[in-house]
């Protein structure tokens with residue numbers, strides 16, 4: 001989604017801003033722009049497509065100045081054109097970048113037009129810059145004019161604003177969309193996330209909802225929504241900077257797939273002993289584990305699929321009811337909350353607008369407590385939840401989530417066991433599950449050994465237009481996740497079904513052109529799933545079977561077999577995820593798509 005970078009320094013900031021935009025590319029965008037302040041005024045370049053197109057403009061016509069704002073735009077209102085790209089101007093006095101959506105932009109636009117403002121774009125953003133300009137007629141100070149303007153805006157946003165003839169400060173603000181301040185030495189910055197600023201600082205201040213910040217070379221002044229000056233703590237970014245480097249890999253996605261044994265270990269670290277789950281991992285207040293009688297899980301996209309797996313685990317191990325819902329549905333309906341229900345959100349980014357809105361709604365509904373399983377310690381979701389279990393996967397750059405998903409599953413399995421222990425799980429069973437968890441990184445590593453074979457399998461998908469994924473039990477959400485991965489990055493239309501539903505519809509689609517990807521666990525569902533496969537084979541369907549070798553399935557006519565390591569059945573959904581990630585990756589490479597930044601998608605969905 002849209003990304004913001006702002007900088008003020010004693011040196012030229014144009015390269016800092018453009019490097020910041022390149023670092024935000026992973027979030028997904030379709031145009032970009034920069035505005036630079038110098039003694040002569042505010043000047044900008046804007047371009048459609050990749051940040052490289054913007055760099056090309058700077059090559060032809062450099063813009064130098066010691067203060068500026070920059071933006072990658074993911075189109076919401078108006079097509080991805082240069083006219084709609086940010087920064088937007090009011091006359092030549094003010095330039096503004098914006099992330100989020102202004103819901104009341106239509107009436108505001110009408111009011112401003114009546115006052116004589118001319119609009120040059122179709123965006124909701126342009127109203128903000130004209131409103132600030134209008135406010136300055138009675139309130140000439142930019143900071144105060146921004147504060148007045150923000151009270152008129154409905155929706156979620158983060159903004160950055162510069163003013164002509166004021167080269168010593170710029171103003172930024174956030175309400176609902178993420179924004180972080182980067183603190184340097186005689187230079188300061190803002191950005192939508194820390195990764196955009198790691199080339200200039202490792203010290204950050206996380207703005208709170210409603211904060212407005214005046215950023216100058218010598219410091220930052222932060223005002224809360226009421227206009228009171230606030231001190232906010234500085235945090236030091238402690239991830240290895242190499243985390244944002246592709247290393248030996250061609251794509252971030254592949255690097256992140258291969259990091260999984262390491263990050264799953266990091267997720268387990270300090271959370272389990274030899275035989276027990278360490279409940280201290282939920283923080284000082286782990287008493288909820290004794291009380292919880294129901295679980296509501298709310299998430300979006302891949303995180304939602306992780307939640308679907310957890311439902312099987314929680315109901316199976318702890319014997320308490322668990323429901324799972326996508327946040328965009330949950331937030332707009334009346335939810336019945338049974339007594340002593342845990343509200344559990346899952347989010348890789350911790351900034352997904354629908355998940356945050358669901359959490360805010362849930363806080364009013366009398367839940368036992370709120371727990372976030374999240375990958376970004378500084379995220380809004382973490383800050384607004386009562387309890388947090390971090391997944392510790394490190395930054396994930398590829399839009400298609402891989403290591404964030406398997407670490408979410410790992411954290412969910414830890415949580416499920418912890419709840420189960422308080423609901424009668426025997427010490428012996430707990431020990432067996434903990435030992436299974438300890439073996440997980442090694443099994444994931446073994447699953448990666450099939451990479452070369454899966455690359456060959458992927459060649460057969462190059463000309464396919466559709467695919468059907470089948471699974472039963474915990475393999476059903478993994479089938480959903482496999483199909484999502486394939487459609488996200490290879491643009492092949494893919495669906496997933498619980499295998500038992502095959503004859504209630506999807507069987508009608510099966511012919512020799514439709515690859516069927518079957519996830520075959522080695523558990524009491526095996527024989528039932530084998531019958532489903534027979535139904536497909538009988539209709540000439542091409543079967544791609546992912547199973548361990550003890551299932552007695554193998555390469556035979558109509559079956560392309562991929563071996564998955566034999567593991568404790570509780571781990572099967574995690575280990576079976578790996579070959580599906582590799583399959584989507586290699587199919588996308590064969591098809592020549594933009595693997596790390598698939599068209600139209602965004603990494604962090606900060607608007608509804």
Ligand code: G6P
Nearest residue numbers: 301302303347348349352401602
């Ligand atoms: C976007 C991303 C997905 C992610 C989903 C939810 O669609 O492309 O990879 O699963 O948002 O994001 P979250 O950060 O809340 O897990």
